[in-house]
Amino acid sequence: MVQEIKDITIIGGGPTGLFALFYAGMRSVSAQIIDALPDAGGQLTALYPEKYIFDVAGIPQVLAKDFVRSLVEQAGRFQQPIHLMHRVTGLEQDGKEFVLVTDRDRFPTRSIIIAAGIGAFAPRRLPQRCAEQWYGRGIYDIVTDPEAFRDRRVLIIGGGDTAFDWATQLLDRASRVTLAHRSDLFKAHDATVAQYRAAVESGRAELYTFHELHDIECRNGNDRFSHVLLRDVKAKTTREVEVDVVLPMLGFVSNMGVIRDWGLSLEKNDIIVNSMMETGRPGIYAAGDVTAYPGKLKLIATGFGEAATAVNQAVHWIYPEKKVAPGHSSNMALFGQKDD
Ligand SMILES: Cc1cc2nc3c(=O)[nH]c(=O)nc-3n(C[C@H](O)[C@H](O)[C@H](O)COP(=O)(O)OP(=O)(O)OC[C@H]3O[C@@H](n4cnc5c(N)ncnc54)[C@H](O)[C@@H]3O)c2cc1C
Structure with a gap:
């Protein structure tokens, strides 16, 4: 045309x-x-x-x-x-x-x-092949309306400003916020990291350092996933986390x-x-x-x-x-x- x-x-x-x-x-x-x-x-x-x-x-x-x-x-x-x-x-x-x-x-x-x-x-995508099929169906790399995640169990992957900004902003909306990052070095602003750590210490959120996405599982018989496996890159072990939504914030x-x-x-x-x-x-x-x-x-x-x-x-x-x-x-x- x-x-x-x-x-x-x-x-x-x-x-x-x-x-x-x-x-x-x-x-x-x-x-x-x-x-x-x-x-x-x-x-x-x-x-x-x-x-x-x-x-x-x-x-x-x-x-x-x-x-x-x-x-x-x-x-x-x-x-x-x-x-x-x-x-x-x-x-x-x-x-x-x-x-x-x-x-x-x-x-x-x-x-x-x-x-x-x-x-x-364009947002940097998760490198794991298991993630590909879930983009748009539980994995979202751009957040336009945080209300969409009210009462959902949210996993955020990343260690920069966007990851920590959303992690703290979703604390009052999501039923559970988990943040996973490949190392224990964060690029995010110290104050935001401290705010999130305080939420973790008070039991309102979870933080897994040296962890990366390993697998995504759908156990509820419908077309949404219910669990992800996180891999500890140091200990070489995996951990199961119940989540409804994954937000990769990888820049x-x-x-x-x-x-x-x-x-x-x-x-x-x-x-x-x-x-x-x-x-x-x-x-x-x-x-x-x-x-x-x-x-x-x-x-x-x-x-x-x-x-x-x-x-x-x-x-x-x-x-x-x-x-x-x-x-x-x-x-x-x-x-x-x-x-x-
Ligand atoms: C986290 C963050 C916070 C910031 N805070 C501030 C602040 O407080 N104050 C401030 O002044 N600045 C701030 N900035 C910087 C500010 O956002 C930029 O200066 C501003 O967005 C530049 O506007 P722009 O229109 O020139 O470019 P952009 O906002 O980058 O827009 C460029 C557009 O061009 C499109 N485009 C590019 N190539 C193509 C192509 N080939 N075909 C079609 N479309 C194309 C892109 O899709 C994009 O939509 C911040 C930036 C970041 C990342």
């Missing part, structure tokens, strides 16, 4: 891409987002939906998932599409026009803003994929841009975590400024008669304000 041509196509629906979509609408050009994930929000949705963010200007404190909801609402103001579950797999160019190819579609576009963050990322693997092959200047995985967010390839701009320049800060706040710069430059590149400077939203007739 071929989509209709847009002025700007944004690769990535994280905070940078979402703000760029709004901004393109504000500049009265057509735009769209393409993202590989099933939900918008990038890292905020995939990695830390339940964490609070404190350093976005004007918002003293907000849960990441609530902030994404606001960004999506703002991005939707001009009814420009967000195409989810499309991984960009190729780029074609014919004169000044591009076609972004995804695994399911083709998106013609006059310019591109790469807001691909740390790349298309994410990210991949810039084909974007690395588009002839852009790279610094490690990041795209080198100038102060106009130009990548060096005319018509292709970048913004957000994916960019590199002296003094770069990988923060939500900086991504927003870069998104505005990239959109304004792209608009002027496509339509030279349109100014780079956008004017003030507070004066725009577009928003029902007095046009200046």
